[in-house]
Amino acid sequence: MNTENTSSQSFENSFEAPIGTPTPGVKEIYQIDEKTLGITWTDNISASYDVLDLRRLCPCAHCVDEHTGVRTLKAEDIKEDVRPIKIDSVGRYALKISFNDGHDTGLYTFQKLRSFASNQKLH
Amino acid sequence: MKSIFEKIRGRRKSSALSSINHEPLTETLIRRALSKIIDPDFRQDIVSLGFVRNIKISESVAKGSPSAFDGEAEKSFHVSFDINLTTPACPVKETFRREAGELVSALPGVKTVDVNMTAYQPEPKKTTASGQGSTQGTALSRVRNIVAVASGKGGVGKSTTAVNLAYALKQSGAKVGLLDADITGPSVPTMTGVLNPESMDGNFVVPPQKDGIPMISCSMFKGADTANILRGPMASSMITQFLTQIKWGELDYLIIDYPPGTSDIQLTLSQACAITGAVLVTTPQKVATNDCDKAAQMFHTLNVPVVGVIETMSYFEPKKGERYHIFGKGGAESVSKKFGFPVFSQIPIEEDVSTLSDDGKPVVIHRKESEAAKAYASAAEKLVRSLAVLNSHNSQALERFSLKWR
Numbered sequence: 001m002n003t004e005n006t007s008s009q010s011f012e013n014s015f016e017a018p019i020g021t022p023t024p025g026v027k028e029i030y031q032i033d034e035k036t037l038g039i040t041w042t043d044n045i046s047a048s049y050d051v052l053d054l055r056r057l058c059p060c061a062h063c064v065d066e067h068t069g070v071r072t073l074k075a076e077d078i079k080e081d082v083r084p085i086k087i088d089s090v091g092r093y094a095l096k097i098s099f100n101d102g103h104d105t106g107l108y109t110f111q112k113l114r115s116f117a118s119n120q121k122l123h
Numbered sequence: 124m125k126s127i128f129e130k131i132r133g134r135r136k137s138s139a140l141s142s143i144n145h146e147p148l149t150e151t152l153i154r155r156a157l158s159k160i161i162d163p164d165f166r167q168d169i170v171s172l173g174f175v176r177n178i179k180i181s182e183s184v185a186k187g188s189p190s191a192f193d194g195e196a197e198k199s200f201h202v203s204f205d206i207n208l209t210t211p212a213c214p215v216k217e218t219f220r221r222e223a224g225e226l227v228s229a230l231p232g233v234k235t236v237d238v239n240m241t242a243y244q245p246e247p248k249k250t251t252a253s254g255q256g257s258t259q260g261t262a263l264s265r266v267r268n269i270v271a272v273a274s275g276k277g278g279v280g281k282s283t284t285a286v287n288l289a290y291a292l293k294q295s296g297a298k299v300g301l302l303d304a305d306i307t308g309p310s311v312p313t314m315t316g317v318l319n320p321e322s323m324d325g326n327f328v329v330p331p332q333k334d335g336i337p338m339i340s341c342s343m344f345k346g347a348d349t350a351n352i353l354r355g356p357m358a359s360s361m362i363t364q365f366l367t368q369i370k371w372g373e374l375d376y377l378i379i380d381y382p383p384g385t386s387d388i389q390l391t392l393s394q395a396c397a398i399t400g401a402v403l404v405t406t407p408q409k410v411a412t413n414d415c416d417k418a419a420q421m422f423h424t425l426n427v428p429v430v431g432v433i434e435t436m437s438y439f440e441p442k443k444g445e446r447y448h449i450f451g452k453g454g455a456e457s458v459s460k461k462f463g464f465p466v467f468s469q470i471p472i473e474e475d476v477s478t479l480s481d482d483g484k485p486v487v488i489h490r491k492e493s494e495a496a497k498a499y500a501s502a503a504e505k506l507v508r509s510l511a512v513l514n515s516h517n518s519q520a521l522e523r524f525s526l527k528w529r
Binding site for chain 2: 022023025028034042083085086088090092107111
């Protein structure tokens with residue numbers, strides 16, 4: 001009884017959403033203009049993303065220290081004209097963006113993408 | 124607006140009359156009768172769900188019917204229609220068929236009824252991004268459900284479960300494939316006795332079949348007797364090849380037997396394709412359920428829904444009613460309570476489960492009457508039902524896409 005309590009607490013700490021409530025998926029993905037990516041999620045929320053912001057927020061181990069979580073990539077190191085080459089789905093949970101500066105190791109999870117959209121609206 | 128209203132009212136009137144005057148047999152009448160059948164999983168009637176299709180009414184003059192004395196022969200009809208289900212493995216298929224037959228036969232004038240059970244409309248799976256993208260991973264494009272059978276701990280009977288689930292699904296009428304992704308400890312070939320080597324079709328590997336189930340195991344590529352010692356990147360590229368270069372063809376279910384644990388290969392598997400749902404396998408022991416929790420958390424992170432948990436080695440019952448819980452009790456239940464997914468089945472310890480497995484004869488078809496076989500069959504049934512419900516929620520999501528930037 002006691003053990004059950006502690007375990008449910010630790011599970012709450014380790015996740016943003018409870019297990020069993022999957023993050024909405026991608027309903028549509030499209031290019032809005034030369035530097036804006038658009039995603040409509042399955043819960044009909046549309047979001048747009050500045051591709052330069054996405055590159056600067058790259059979550060991969062080259063850009064963020066794996067152990068401390070501190071960002072090692074400096075915003076000024078990324079040129080203004082960076083653009084994606086292509087964007088692929090990864091499983092059910094993330095996007096892989098290959099950028100034209102040769103960087104393609106970042107996996108952008110749906111959960112993160114939903115939290116850092118520059119502009120979101122419900123249809 | 125008004126005219127629609129009138130139409131509805133008009134229809135109401137005629138239906139009220141139908142009990143007195145025989146309403147002419149129409150598609151509407153047949154649909155109305157069939158709408159009494161409720162799908163237990165979708166909790167809606169099969170007509171609203173769009174399952175009833177292709178209604179055909181053909182008229183025949185009955186000879187020797189009583190009203191023939193009146194000079195005009197009473198019309199009798201032959202009715203046929205399809206009930207199109209979401210999966211050929213639907214466990215309530217036969218109930219639907221029987222109920223539909225009975226309901227339509229009871230309509231006035233109906234002499235014979237043909238109920239055709241079908242599954243799916245040929246609807247291409249959504250894989251492109253709003254016309255801009257191209258399809259990816261075409262090897263899996265005709266696979267409708269990809270099921271991960273996983274556990275945190277090794278030796279809990281994961282492969283036995285994967286094999287028996289595959290055979291149980293196959294038996295219920297579905298097209299099933301089996302992928303043994305346990306690179307360092309492949310057991311599917313032993314458990315199924317698959318012998319034929321794979322062949323090539325261009326860049327694609329054509330999987331060998333056993334009992335109508337295409338199967339791939341990494342042991343087919345390296346001798347089963349030699350150990351595969353692989354570092355992470357090599358193992359991952361082998362797995363990616365498994366998923367992208369194997370010609371699975373059309374499948375209702377592809378069962379993937381995961382290697383135990385939550386590391387590189389499990390991650391790669393869940394990244395390289397869109398897993399529809401995961402089934403967790405555990406024994407009742409705490410050492411197994413603790414690791415099972417970890418697997419549940421991994422799937423949560425990867426946004427793969429866990430549809431249920433199967434408990435193996437649950438009990439030993441040498442005599443009816445005399446149960447020994449050798450590995451303890453309530454393991455799957457504790458995982459289930461914690462995360463909220465159901466326990467699909469508890470598989471008892473039976474000698475046949477392991478000895479037949481070693482002989483390549485899955486218990487679910489070679490000892491159908493055993494408790495273990497029944498438990499596996501029931502787990503497969505629950506799996507089918509949860510996947511059908513899951514798919515109805517997921518129907519709007521793109522599964523695999525690639526967007527080229529312009």
